[in-house]
Amino acid sequence: MRARLRSWAAVGGRVAAARELAGFSQRELAERLGIHRSALTRVELGQRQLDALELSRIAELLGRTVEWFLTVPAETLASRRAGISADHDVQRLEDALDQVSRDVELLSDVGALTLAATGLQSGVTTLAEAEAGAAEARALLGCGDGPLVDLQAMVERLGLLAFSLDLGPGVIDGGYLRTGQVGVALVNGAAIAGQRRVNLAHELGHHLLADEYAADVSGGSGRSEREALIDAFAIHFLMPGPSVIARWAELSGEWDYPRQRLFVLSAEYRVNWSAVVSHAYTLELISRAERDLLQVQRPTVGDYIEVRGARFAQELRSPALAPAYAQAAMRAYRRGVISADRVVELLHGTVTLDDLPTPASDAHRSAADGRRASR
Structure with a gap:
């Protein structure tokens, strides 16, 4: 169960946050509540208490449960694209993930939902350890080193409930939190299919590696380094190096140009173009110059179809529920x-x-x- 807030100032802060996310000014919300704006200001500052009926009315107007205003929000680790800051998008993710986690807790509390906890024993401080962690995760699944199908079901076997909801075309990729022994991941359903899979694999990395998570996603060099390790885990989990290298050799006899081989790898492993190009460079299958050129030569749907009808399966299309x-x-x-x-x-x-x-x-x-x- 969530911890209860201990002050009216904290409750008022939740009211202010919910009001801003709902797009209301203080004046607009006060008018709907039938109170003066100054009264609402005092509520948000914790200087005026709310009775049960007033809080119920606020919850109704702002699309929340009463419980949401009275309990401590879960701490969320949010993943965003490097170099982009959008606090409102982060808040939108945290808000959606908080609600999903509350729903998970509800189903757990009534005895309808149980899920075994899973984790990796060793810490990850180097790229080599991240790759080993990805191999260990696959070993837990017993799935070999080929492409993974139905990633949402796969991660559930590792104790992670995965959801895909449309968070809008902002900068947020996804987020993760732990509720009890269960991990909850939310990826942005507005992303393209291959990116959604990479994002979910990234959140699986946070889950399995027992990562520290917090609502502060402002960055810092230490956090950037940690995110790079999680990224390495994710791509090696989806595309194990030995498997990709072997497949590349097979495709070399069929396709003359690296770009065509990468089309096939992208479709078979269900990974977005940027990720597959970067991984091919890391595995020394293409040169730096080829990587830089291919990153800007993004394929079209027609390109995928031309290469033996290769196309993406639309995994994690929003709304996708665990x-x-x-x-x-x-x-x-x-x-x-x-x-x-x-x-x-x-x-x-x-x-x-x-x-x-x-x-x-x-x-x-x-x-x-x-x-x-x-x-």
């Missing part, structure tokens, strides 16, 4: 623990009320009524 989480939500509903409206909310609109089966309690009641009627 399989165990979705099953747990339906399990809780069938048991009558959560309502129909709540399960639709938990499943992010991937089902409607008409799609839901009859809860077990209702089915039993109907059967009992039928037996009584037949007597």
Whole structure:
């Protein structure tokens, strides 16, 4: 369970944060609440307490639960593209990930969701150790060194619940936090398919390597170095070096130009163009000059199709929910623990009320009524 906030100032801070994310000015929210703007200012400063009805109304207007305003937010490790700063995008990610983690906690608390914890024993301080960690993760999965299919299901076997939601075309790639023994990852569904897979593999690195995580994502050299190690883990997890080198040799007899071979590798391993080009350079399959040229010669869909019809499978298309989480939500509903409206909310609109089966309690009641009627 989340720790409770201990002061009205902290609650007021949550009100201010939720108001800003919802796009309300103090005056606009105060008018909707039927109070003076100065009263709302005092609430946000912690100088005025809220009663239950007032907090419920604020939660309704800002699209939150009352619990959200009263509990400490989970600490999130957010991944963003290097060299770009966008605090609002980071806040949007943290907000979405916080809500997903609360939903995970709910399903865990009602006994509908359990997931085994997994981690790697050794620390990672060098690129070689990151590559070894990726090999160890694959060994845990028993999946060999070829392309990984259905990455979302794969990471779940390693104790990570993965979600893809559209966070908009901003700078945020994804984020990770731990709730209890379970890891929760959220990737930006607005990214292209291959990038979404790389982003999820990156969050898996934070999960398996027991990384320190915090809401501060402002950077610093130490953090940049750590992120580079996690990036190395991610690409070696998706594209193990020996496997890629062997496949490159096979493709060399079929395609004369490195660009064509990279098309095939990108499609087979389901990795975006920038990542596959950089990895090929790291593995010394292409020169620095070739890498620099290929990075700006980004392929089109037609390029992929031309090379034996190679194309991407659309993994992690938003909204994509962790399989165990979705099953747990339906399990809780069938048991009558959560309502129909709540399960639709938990499943992010991937089902409607008409799609839901009859809860077990209702089915039993109907059967009992039928037996009584037949007597």
